[in-house]
Amino acid sequence: MTLDSETKAVELPEDHAEELRLWLRLLTCTTLIEGEIRGRLRERFDVTLPRFDLMAQLDKAPDGMTLSDVSKRMMVSNGNVTGLVERLVESGHLDRRTSDTDRRVQVIRLTKLGRAEFRKMATEHETWIADIFGDLTEKDVRELMRLLAKTKGSAQKAVQRRQD
Amino acid sequence: MTLDSETKAVELPEDHAEELRLWLRLLTCTTLIEGEIRGRLRERFDVTLPRFDLMAQLDKAPDGMTLSDVSKRMMVSNGNVTGLVERLVESGHLDRRTSDTDRRVQVIRLTKLGRAEFRKMATEHETWIADIFGDLTEKDVRELMRLLAKTKGSAQKAVQRRQD
DNA sequence: CCAAGATGTTTTAAGTCTAAAATGTTTAGG
DNA sequence: CCTAAACATTTTAGACTTAAAACATCTTGG
Structure with a gap:
């Protein structure tokens, strides 16, 4: 009996309920806070969270970043960044230019307007x-x-x- | 001098850099794990994370839930749930009926197929x-x-x- | 040099998500 | 009773998101 249960133990489905609960709690916390921040950004500055996040990345990089860099940092897909940047260039918050040394690469940075608006938002x-x-x-x-x-x-x- | 700085201290911008870093780390953890789970769900079961999450809620409620309940539990908007449910009913995973006692309310539950598929996914x-x-x-x-x-x-x- | 392969970005198709307005239903106060 | 408020859901318009395919450009080994 003892041998049997010991032998089996390796294959028996282990109980990972605690880890699962931990994951759900982590997710709940993040969703709750994210929703609150999203709501305040919209209410107070009429800006979306992804736009704010993208501007936050650029604020830390005065010399600009490539789309790939942004995509990796924000942990979102490339296509996602393309669209976000399009809208932020359109609204005058971002400047976008093709790299001088590699014509595949797009370098984006905050415009003066973009930086000023971001700084106000960031403080709050x-x-x-x-x-x-x-x-x-x-x-x-x-x-x-x-x-x-x-x-x-x-x-x-x-x-x-x-x-x- | 001491009085001045003490008086000012209340109004001076406090340093909340640590909390900010904590929030970013929390967000990073969740995004990282969420992406990994999303990828594995797609690869292994060809299902999206929101669908899995909705089915997980229903698995815990054998008698079904109303759309509002689901919306609150998942912390997403009502309209979001409407669309998700539509697609899951379409694919045969969910059953949806109007409540007998309140015609405003829609009660949804897992079908036999939905439950079976969810259980397989949940184990993994x-x-x-x-x-x-x-x-x-x-x-x-x-x-x-x-x-x-x-x-x-x-x-x-x-x-x-x-x-x- | 030059053909693969690697890399950076955009496009595509479909799904997810929100806020706000609209719709339908129930509940309660007068 | 009956209307105003409350409630549940859907609709709408627009933004966000992904995975995968397509496109463009570089890099490199032969």
Whole structure:
């Protein structure tokens, strides 16, 4: 009996209910916060979250970025970026030009208008985040950062494994 | 001088860079995992993540749910659910009927086919999650659950405050 | 050089998603 | 009763999103 159950144990379906609950909770948190930020951005600045996110990437890169860079950073598809950029160029927030050294590459950067508008939004955005995470102590934040870093590493390895 | 800086401190822009970084890390984790699950669902079962999520909600409710219930649980708009349900009824995974007691209400539930297919997917899905979170110890999982619960509570309060 | 292959972007087709307005139904107060 | 408010859902218009195919341009080994 003991031998049997030990032998079987390897093949028996293991219980991963806790990990599943963790994933659902992580997803709930993100969806909740994302929805709140989306609503405030629309209400306050009449801008969508993807546009804000894209501008945030560009704000960190004064010399501009290629579409591929943006796509990787934002973890969205190439085609997605193409459309977003189109609309942001149209509205005068972005400048887009073909690279001098590689004619495949499109370099985009914030226009003066785009940067000014983004900075206004970013300031307020930061206070919203502070409000949303307001109940967490400094220690909570540190601990969450650590555990999420570990989670990210674990997930990246899983992605790697599948791609082999 | 001391008085001045103390007086000013209240109005000075506080530094919330840490919370911002936490939010970005949370978002990165979720996006990364969500993308991986989406890809595996498509590759293995040719199903989209929203469809899987909707079926997961219904699997937990043998007596069916109303569209509003689903919308609240999934934290998506009503119109979104209408479209999703349409396609899942079309493909034979869902059954939809008007409530006997309230003709405004639509009750949906999994068909036999829908339930069977979901169960197969769910089993595999759970192993993917276990794989993705594989580096976390039991203690990590417990601690993350706790901190995310606190985060969720904090965010919900912020949502509440805005709605007043 | 020059044909593969790699790389960067766009296009396509279909699905997902939202906010807001419209529609249909129920509930309650007068 | 009957109308105003509340509620559940659908519709609408537009934006976002993906995967995959198509297109354009570079890079490189022979």
